[in-house]
Amino acid sequence: MWSDKLWSFPPSITVLALLKPFKLKPYYYHCNSTKAETLAMTTLNEAGVGIYSYISHLPGFHAVLKQRYSDFIVNEVDSDGKVVHLTCLDAPPEIVAEMEKERGIPDQTYKTYTSEIELFRALAGDSDAESLKSLLNQITSGGQSNVSPIVLSPDSDKSHRTAVHKFFKEHFKFLLTDTVDGPDDTLKCIRVRLSSIGQDSNARNSKKRKDRKDKPFDSRGSNNWPEHVGKFLRFHLYKENKDTQEVLGLLGKMLGIQQRSFGFAGTKDKRSVSTQRVTVFKQYAKRLAALNDRLIGIKVGDFCHVKEELLLGQLLGNRFTITLRGVVADSEDTIKAAVDALGKKGFINYYGLQRFGSGSMPNHLIGATLLRGEWKMAVSMILDPREGEREGIRKAREYYKDSGDIEGTLRQLPHHLVAERAILQCLKKCPGNYLQALKAIPRTLRMMYVHSYQSYLWNHAASIRVQRHGIDGVVIGDLVYSKSGSTGMPTEAISSGFEDDSCNDKFGCSDLDETTEATLPKEKGSIVKAVDAEDLQRGDYTIADVILPLPGSRVLYPTHDIAQVYRDLAKKDGISLMESVHSTKEFSITCMTGGYRHVFQKPIDFDWELIQYIDGNVPLVETDLDVIAKTGPVHNIREEGCTDAGGDKICTTGCAKLSVNLKNDTTYTQYDSEAEDEKEVGLHGNCGHGCDAREPQVALKLGFTLPASCYATMAIRELLKTSTSVAFQKTQNH
DSSP states (O other): OOOSOOOBOOTTOOHHHHHGGGTOOGGGGSOOTTHHHHHTTOOOOTGGGTOOBOSOOSOOOEEESOSSGGGEEEEEEOTTSOBOOOOOOSOOHHHHHHHHHHHTOOOTTTOOOHHHHHHHHHHHOHHHHHHHHHHHHHHHTTOGGGOOOEEOOOBOOHHHHHHHHHHHHHHOTTEEEEEEEOSSTTOEEEEEEEOOTTOSTTGGGOGGGGGTTTOSOOOTTGGGSOTTSOSEEEEEEEEESOOHHHHHHHHHHHHTSOGGGEEESOOOOSSSEEEEEEEEETOOHHHHHTTGGGOSSEEEEEEEEESSOOOTTOSOEEEEEEEEEEEEOSOHHHHHHHHHHHHHHOEEOOOOGGGGOSSSSOHHHHHHHHHTTOHHHHHHHHHSOOTTOOHHHHHHHHHHHHHOOHHHHHHHSOTTOHHHHHHHHHHHHSTTOHHHHHHTSOHHHHHHHHHHHHHHHHHHHHHHHHHHHOSSSOOTTOEEEOSSSOOOEEGGGSOOTTGGGGSSOOOSOTTOOSOOSOSOTTTTTOEEEEOOHHHHHHTOOOGGGOEEEEOOTTOOOOSSTHHHHHHHHHHHTTOOSSOOSSSOGGGOGGGSOOEEEESEEOOEEEEEEEEEESOTTSOSSOOHHHHHHOOSOOOOOOOOOOBOTTSOBOOOTTOTTOOSOOOOSOOOOTTOGGGGGOOOSOTTOOOSSSOOTTSOEEEEEEEEEEETTOOHHHHHHHHHTSOOOHHHHHHTOO
């Protein structure tokens, strides 16, 4: 039986209470001349975005989340259900041999081209022969990605130039030649360069580039690409403490290609160690593999060619391996009970704080402003100074606010601030056209603001659903996916409210969270219905079946009081869910189709163990790269535990004989103001709970899989009964 006691705010919560985390008076929530300045000084917390209920009444315990980025490991689960790992850093020999054969490049490990160079010496002379020899040495040494063309000596004899062109066509099919102007009008020179097939170096200056517009790749070179080889190179990307877009931008720069040439299924948390699949258009495995020696905190491997690129949402979910350090609890039983409850009952499937942005200007507040059609205010909210940003960025924002100098501001703004730069560049061309400036932001990024507001409403509705109707079972009026042929609304007609996340504008945004995938991959085509008395009598549905809508024009709302929660919250923000106050469709909630999301989620393939450790700076879990780097046999780092009576897989290695004292004299609760002054085992090895850093401490290692769009941090929140906000976690890492 699920708990009948809920940890949540009182049912009488008001809009004033919801705005308290933002230090705002109610009228400030509506735009006026000073609103952007007021909002820019806010601090995002869980209650402010609707996260304020729990499933279990069990007490939590103290632990530190993400003390080290290696304590949070994410492995993508592909569409076939296979967990993605990095297992090999080298380009497969068969792929290298096949592609080089198709390009006309022989085996470069032994080819010296001595005879060809001597023939060319007889044709063109010593100077040009030595230049060619230098070029070939670059190529045969594996440096194809940075090979510069050579220009042969000036030549006024056209027939001789023709003979040189013919020589290269016969002896060096992987080199291209063309004629360029010489030092005067009577002389011409022959330029020699590596074929750009499969590379974008030649494409960079193509006159046809303007015709490509925003396409991520084009068909140039297709006639020369082997028909039996897929045009996309798929590889596994391993990264440590880096943002997905940041890494792909770096790889693109090193390869000399556009970042938009890459495709991926979903972004991953920056402060983590993650492995995911990526595709890139018409690149060679050997080129990417050669980057590994130059990359820090990034590796690529497991290469293969495929016919289709990866798109956002093409995954089943993510496998998480999370280590919580500095565990302090009343007893082992407290930990066991909390973990067992998480495995059996799950957690409220909230959108995590990542959904609402990492800065002091929450994305959903910008989204609400867009939905009201207040274009100038939305621009100000994006551009104005923000609390907590780096000094250089803060000064750039303040400079623009004080001077209005667009050129000077653009020189100061970092390139990763894509939205801000796009707005300013548009305002430079079209002064005062704030709507057009907002549309200049890449589509996925600008739609993120509106999607964030949908998530904000959903979170509040989920909290109040748990408050008012409990967690023991479904109630009349709850929405579910129909298990019979009953009438309702088919979800295939209701694309996810995040359908635009699959478009090509997926780059240049460091604020995109780790779950921008589609919301309803497997339920598409199902019927959504409201539970009635007959359903209750038959017992067709459980609490796990309950879903809530993401607002849109083609969704059903519950037929009980939770429907009014959506309307009331939106109305307080000056937004109607039924009609739009402006004609810009992409910023209108009535023109978005909407979607559904399960209110409760259980971790899949859940296992856990308690680990003793002394040095807080030593990793407790092997990463994919650790496994590759090991020269000996893999040691057994985790034993499988037994299965409990309920059939749930629970790993409890080391729990029974732990000699570490889990207790301390400090009382710890989520809202304890004194907690900010406490010191946990962190980067400096200090502990504020009366423990000696040299004594053994306890860590809790968790392993589980979640579907796409679910947040592991919300599972940890349910377990610990503490906030997952960055500000709160920083207090635990000092």
